[in-house]
Amino acid sequence: MATVNIEQRTTKKGIKFRARVRIRDPLLEKGYYEESNTFTTRAKANHWATNRAKFLEVEGIPTKGIKGSDLREVTLANLIQMYLQYWDLNEKKLQRSKIFALSAIAKRDISSNLVSQITKDDVIDYAKMRKRDGVSGYTTYQDLIYMKSVLRAARDKEFMVNGNADCVIDAIDQIKTEINKQKIPKGHRLLEFSANERSDIEPSEREMELLRKALLVREQHPSAKIPYLQILDFAIATCMRVSEICRVKWKNFDEDAHTIVIEDRKHPTNKVGNNVTIPLIGGAYEIVLNRRDEKIRELKEKNLPFDPTEAIFPFESRSVTAGWQRCRKQLIDEGHSIKQIRFHDLRAYGATLLLKKGWSLPKVSKVTGHRDMKVLNNIYNRYEVSVIAKEDFNERHGLNKESVD
Structure with a gap:
């Protein structure tokens, strides 16, 4: 367990x-690992130290200083x-997604190599092989990011394996250099560093109904x-991810x-300790109060105490999205014209509703x-395009704004 110490110094x-x-x-040469930093206030120093201690406890300490004789030779698989x-x-x-990707990587040729012997060229060959298989550059990039996370953990005390992530880092850097040097356009690159703009899908009011x-x-x-409808309304109002909703x-x-x-x-870059407070608007506050009242009534019937550490929505996020x-597939099978809307698209949908109310981008954020x-600006621009199109349609057909979805 990490220990934290704040020392006042006069300079x-x-x-x-x-x-x-x-x-x-x-396993470290000194017998311990230490980080330090200096701040102008005790509050800032305590904030940094607390978050850094939590990060190190979760992610593990850096590998520098571990005795080489204690490391093992194993394959990447x-x-x-x-x-x-x-x-x-x-x-x-x-x-x-990370579990599935790593399980697939473990079955590929690169994973038969010893971790300590994997080179930059091996990683580049892996990326080329994935491209020949018809895999998108962004999916391949995600593979390398997941591979890097495993290799970075190699020397951690839980694994004690000889190796590091330099081969992946160097491979990505070389591919980036080649892309910039040869000015390779998107869609033809070995790696794509951002996903395709699939998130443009926005449900209409008809589809939502x-x-x-x-x-x-x-x-x-x-x-x-x-309670699908409760979760749906809560997701739209708060713009939260389904995984966040199911664990708050x-x-x-x-x-x-x-x-x-x-x-x-x-x-x-770092979600550990990234605790964010958001306002409960658009009926989300009332949803939480209703769920609490229901929970209290249920506990009273069973003569059980209220547990504040329990989830407000104690359901598997995978079950919600499934x-x-x-439901989406059923509607399509019934002949309804409906786009391939994901639950995650509700984040942009909720943000669009706030923009329609006249909220500024910083306020929406x-x-x-x-x-x-x-x-957020991309969401705003898509909303503006839609407004222009509908206003033109209304004007040409003599309709008011409310008469067209």
Whole structure:
């Protein structure tokens, strides 16, 4: 377990606070690993040290300093198996996409090599082989990112394997250099570093009404347990991901402030400790209160205490999305014209509704959690295009705004 120490120091420039995080490990040359940083206030020092300690406890300490004699020689396939087994027993689970991708990588030729002997050229050959198989450049890039995460963990005390992620890092850098040097256009690159703009799909009011009716029928089935409509309305109002909805706890709910805290929210570089408070708007606050009242009544009948560490929506996110997909497929099979709308598309849909109310992009970002305004700006631009098209249609056909979806 990491220990945290905050030391007040007097310097020529005034009082400073030195934060130190230390983890003892007999496998290190010094017998422990330590990081330190200096701040102008105790609060900042404590904030950094607390988050850094939590990160190191979850992600493990850097590999520098581990005795080479203690490391083992194993194949990449074996290391992937060890990695998946470790995270299967961990409280925080890996995403399904990462599990499936790593399981597939473990069966490929590159994984028969010893981890310590995998080279940059091996990784580039893997990317070329994936391209020949017809796999998109972005999927291949994700493969390499997952492979890198495994190799970075090789020397961790849980695995003690000889190897590192330099081969993947160098391969990605070389491919990037070639792309820029030869000016290879998108769609023809060995790696694509951003997903295709598939997120342009936005449900119409007609499609949402069809999906809502289908979800209601599914929810009313005698064996159904998931309140699909509650989760649907909550997702649209809060712009939360389904995985976030299904793990947020009662203790994260602030009834007086009308807010909820999303712990370890998705972040481009570090989600550990990225706890974000968002407002409960658009009926989301009332949904939480109703669920709490229902929970209290249920517990009273069973003479059980209320547990604030329980999830507000204690359902598997995979089950929620599976129900959504089955309803969508059923509508398509019945002949309805409906796009391949994912549950995740509700995030952009909810943001669009806020933009229609006249909310500014910074204000919307307080709900969605986007730190990059470019993402929200793309949503705004799509909304503006739709408005222009509908206004033109209304004007040409003498219709008011409300008469066209």
